[in-house]
Amino acid sequence: MKLKNLSLICGAIALSLTTTSFAVKAEANSSLPLVVAQSQPKEGPFQRLGLTDEQKTKIKEIRTNARAEVDKILTEQQREQLKTAMQNRQGRGGFAALNLSDDQKNQFRQIMQSQKTQMEAVLTAQQKEQLQKYRQEKGARRQQPNM
Numbered sequence: 001m002k003l004k005n006l007s008l009i010c011g012a013i014a015l016s017l018t019t020t021s022f023a024v025k026a027e028a029n030s031s032l033p034l035v036v037a038q039s040q041p042k043e044g045p046f047q048r049l050g051l052t053d054e055q056k057t058k059i060k061e062i063r064t065n066a067r068a069e070v071d072k073i074l075t076e077q078q079r080e081q082l083k084t085a086m087q088n089r090q091g092r093g094g095f096a097a098l099n100l101s102d103d104q105k106n107q108f109r110q111i112m113q114s115q116k117t118q119m120e121a122v123l124t125a126q127q128k129e130q131l132q133k134y135r136q137e138k139g140a141r142r143q144q145p146n147m
Helices: 002-029 032-039 053-073 076-087 092-096 102-122 125-143
Strands: none
Touching (some): 053 102
């Protein structure tokens, strides 16, 4: 009886070790975790404002239009560099590596300012207040020295 239980336990351990290694290999080869991570909404100031569906739709449209405008001012090579940087999750750091001309930088600033103004126009007075508070807190955190 003890021998049966012992062999059963050993078999279960061997099976779990074998399946674990297959699961690790499958996960390493799968792009699913990347897709899941990309599909999760970003945590930012607008997610904290309790936006209505209509506001979310308008903001999404504003962002899409701004991206299209930015795309127009970039060269083909810069668009490829930006695409690669975004895939590597470099975010704004990847934007800095584009070596934008002064004219491109000015156009980019104008597009971003226009986007900001349009997005704020969608918000209620209370939401604007919350957004301003969030931005002030974020600025205060940036000014604190790292320990």
